[in-house]
Amino acid sequence: MKLTRRNFLAWAGLSAVGAVACEGFGIRRGELDIQSPVRLPEDLVKGQDNWYATLCRNCPSGEGIVVRVMEGRAKKIQGNPQYPLNLGKHSARCEAGLQAVYHPDRIGGPLLRSGPRGSGHFSPIPWTGPLGPSGSSAPSAPSAIDILRRQLEARGDALLMVTEPMRGHLGMLVGRFAQALGGRHLGFEALDHNTYRTAVKGIFGQDILPDFDLANSRFLLSFGADFLSTWVSPTRWSLGYGEFRQGEGRERGSFYQVDSRFSMTAANADKWLPIRPGWEGYMALSLAYVIISEARQAPGVDVSALTGGRGAAILERFKPEALADQVFLADSMKGQAGAEIIRNLAREFAERRPSLAIGGGSAGAHTNGLFNLEAIYALNYLVGSVGSPGGIRLNPAGPLGGVPAAGQSGTLAEWLSVTDEIRDGRIRLLMLHDADPVYGLPESLRFQQALADADDLFIVSFTPFLDDTSAMADLILPDRVYLEDWGDDIPEPGPGHQVVGFQQPVVNPLHDLDPRSFPDILLTMAQELGKESELPWANYKQLLREGSDALFALNRGSIRAVSADGFWTQLLQRGGWWDEGQKGPQPVSPPDGLYGRIIAKAAEPQFPGLGLSGDTFYLAPFAHNTLLDGRNAHLPWLQAAPDPLTTITWQTWVEMNDGDARSLDVREGDIVLVESSRESFRALAYLTPAVPPGTVSVPLGGGRRNGSEFATGRPGRESSNVLRILEPSQVEGTGALAWAGTRVRLTRTGESVKVSKFEGIVRAVEIG
Numbered sequence: 001m002k003l004t005r006r007n008f009l010a011w012a013g014l015s016a017v018g019a020v021a022c023e024g025f026g027i028r029r030g031e032l033d034i035q036s037p038v039r040l041p042e043d044l045v046k047g048q049d050n051w052y053a054t055l056c057r058n059c060p061s062g063e064g065i066v067v068r069v070m071e072g073r074a075k076k077i078q079g080n081p082q083y084p085l086n087l088g089k090h091s092a093r094c095e096a097g098l099q100a101v102y103h104p105d106r107i108g109g110p111l112l113r114s115g116p117r118g119s120g121h122f123s124p125i126p127w128t129g130p131l132g133p134s135g136s137s138a139p140s141a142p143s144a145i146d147i148l149r150r151q152l153e154a155r156g157d158a159l160l161m162v163t164e165p166m167r168g169h170l171g172m173l174v175g176r177f178a179q180a181l182g183g184r185h186l187g188f189e190a191l192d193h194n195t196y197r198t199a200v201k202g203i204f205g206q207d208i209l210p211d212f213d214l215a216n217s218r219f220l221l222s223f224g225a226d227f228l229s230t231w232v233s234p235t236r237w238s239l240g241y242g243e244f245r246q247g248e249g250r251e252r253g254s255f256y257q258v259d260s261r262f263s264m265t266a267a268n269a270d271k272w273l274p275i276r277p278g279w280e281g282y283m284a285l286s287l288a289y290v291i292i293s294e295a296r297q298a299p300g301v302d303v304s305a306l307t308g309g310r311g312a313a314i315l316e317r318f319k320p321e322a323l324a325d326q327v328f329l330a331d332s333m334k335g336q337a338g339a340e341i342i343r344n345l346a347r348e349f350a351e352r353r354p355s356l357a358i359g360g361g362s363a364g365a366h367t368n369g370l371f372n373l374e375a376i377y378a379l380n381y382l383v384g385s386v387g388s389p390g391g392i393r394l395n396p397a398g399p400l401g402g403v404p405a406a407g408q409s410g411t412l413a414e415w416l417s418v419t420d421e422i423r424d425g426r427i428r429l430l431m432l433h434d435a436d437p438v439y440g441l442p443e444s445l446r447f448q449q450a451l452a453d454a455d456d457l458f459i460v461s462f463t464p465f466l467d468d469t470s471a472m473a474d475l476i477l478p479d480r481v482y483l484e485d486w487g488d489d490i491p492e493p494g495p496g497h498q499v500v501g502f503q504q505p506v507v508n509p510l511h512d513l514d515p516r517s518f519p520d521i522l523l524t525m526a527q528e529l530g531k532e533s534e535l536p537w538a539n540y541k542q543l544l545r546e547g548s549d550a551l552f553a554l555n556r557g558s559i560r561a562v563s564a565d566g567f568w569t570q571l572l573q574r575g576g577w578w579d580e581g582q583k584g585p586q587p588v589s590p591p592d593g594l595y596g597r598i599i600a601k602a603a604e605p606q607f608p609g610l611g612l613s614g615d616t617f618y619l620a621p622f623a624h625n626t627l628l629d630g631r632n633a634h635l636p637w638l639q640a641a642p643d644p645l646t647t648i649t650w651q652t653w654v655e656m657n658d659g660d661a662r663s664l665d666v667r668e669g670d671i672v673l674v675e676s677s678r679e680s681f682r683a684l685a686y687l688t689p690a691v692p693p694g695t696v697s698v699p700l701g702g703g704r705r706n707g708s709e710f711a712t713g714r715p716g717r718e719s720s721n722v723l724r725i726l727e728p729s730q731v732e733g734t735g736a737l738a739w740a741g742t743r744v745r746l747t748r749t750g751e752s753v754k755v756s757k758f759e760g761i762v763r764a765v766e767i768g
Helices: 005-012 097-101 144-158 168-180 194-204 234-246 280-293 311-318 320-327 335-351 369-382 412-424 447-453 518-528 540-554 564-574 594-600 636-640 658-664
Strands: 050-055 064-070 073-079 111-113 122-124 159-163 184-187 219-223 254-259 271-274 355-359 429-433 458-462 475-477 487-489 497-503 576-583 617-622 653-656 670-675 680-687 695-699 743-752
Touching (some): 050 487, 050 564, 144 159, 144 429, 144 458, 144 475, 144 518, 159 168, 168 184, 168 487, 168 518, 194 369, 219 280, 219 369, 280 594, 311 320, 311 594, 320 335, 335 355, 412 447, 518 540, 540 564, 564 576, 680 743
Parallel strands (some): 159 184, 159 429, 219 254, 219 355
Antiparallel strands (some): 497 576, 617 743, 653 695
């Protein structure tokens, strides 16, 4: 049945739950069987629960979860023990999916702007208007679907669709929809992985991000990647890290973290080496020099091919004695002591094979970030850890042709161009889904101002919650939250073999909410605009079923069924399909002359704006453990989850070194003005000896101006958006935002507040 105008409301009002109760998930018999639901008649309380397999969408990694449902209400989320990505484990972010369903600030129905753009004044309108005999809407009753159709008809060739980075069938659908109308699709992520992707392509020749076989490593060396907290796929890598540290019958692995911030990952390392921001690539080349000059490479490694026949001589200027004074922040690690640290680290990394070097996060977020990451990942070739156990595990392409297995996002260079196109009137229709560029882009781009000044621009936001960008919209169409909707995902990175996860609705929206499924609205519009040849599916579930049938036709993998219907049922029961026999390429040969190419990119990091004067500090922004880049700020469970290191909740803080704080006469809880050459914000000071001198760290996630009170209810001195003050500098070779390349000045404001933390009054003190 096509989603015609006449049946749109009728279809959308039907039960969304087409889920199949999953079985065999290791739930103990009798566990959590009896509960007393509030306001339910006594004769409806049967004390029985069902568990449904689906996917978590509160973070980009897409963990497999199972949801406990009683009497039509979702009660509990936990990891799906069968899903290969997370094997039954899950992050705190997954738990808060329940709050998204029952959140008091969800948008109940379509809203049309009724005041100046950005004023926050909206009026409710119906999804569809009254229908005449011919099926046309009455002209006197403007409706959301009518308005959207008219805007697409008039402006489709000047359309920009901005979404979260998308994989799977939704990514295919959105891309085809934009292309069919003559527009384009652009992904948005505040801390994008464009530089990491470019490095993976340059070093390993792969378009899909790799997995790390931590469980089978003996020595782990990480540069800047907070992989146990927020970087890329932390739940998966925490599983491997547990085996790395305490796997039965295995030697305990050793772990060094090279980072300019004392992160949660650094706190778990055997040794943390505080490096000067942006010098990670130089240190990696110094390690390579030691390995090659002392002939410590793995057997069979062709050093001559890697170095263009020059051997260690090509790396002569990166020898430890030449760099120790430059790469480390701590005075105790400079000079001869620093040189010995580098040499000993190189020897241990080369000898304790299988060893693994990874890099990401701040290491790739400087102007020389691409050089840094390429130098880091090239170390794996020297120790034979590419495509082998305990090393880099390359992932295969997805099993479904035409369905994207990698989520792409726009670079800062692209967003500068988009801002100009909005000002010039070349973009006249902006459609957004799960993306908040007003919040996530540096204020210096003046993206919000461009939206406000564009008189001929129409903005449509598909979102269940108001945010800073949807507050600028002309039309808001409430989307379903993920526990109410269909979907799928090809996880990136995968576990080294092919995986397709499936998301199914486990509950219906509450009776006073009237959301619609974003992909189904696109398919409805495609039909009404005559684009059925490009988008022929009746609804999104049918598209997913088509993908299921394609997997069934492969006749391999984790599901065996005699019919396509039986395959679909098992697919939903298990939460996905996977084939451990379909692995990525192995082994992989390094490009000839690799080190010559990397050295040609060697450059010191640049810090525009305030520069390197003595009264400024390196700014190290970092993704909040639960709020991430701010996408989860409306969920109170995640606001109240204490930061793993500081135990702070609900607030934005500035981590400062004790000595730096004394020189500024700053005490814990003092409000300081954090100022770049572009913008400034206020936040409370948190003092700790774990912060290297000359640096300050600030979490993302605070400072929202529009939306739920849980995200906006704190005053500006306690909740601030660090992204807005960043310098708009770009990573050379990728155009990505160099978000770790800003220096700031700190000034006391004379105000002070109590820090909302759990650690009490006893704090860490510097020893020695």
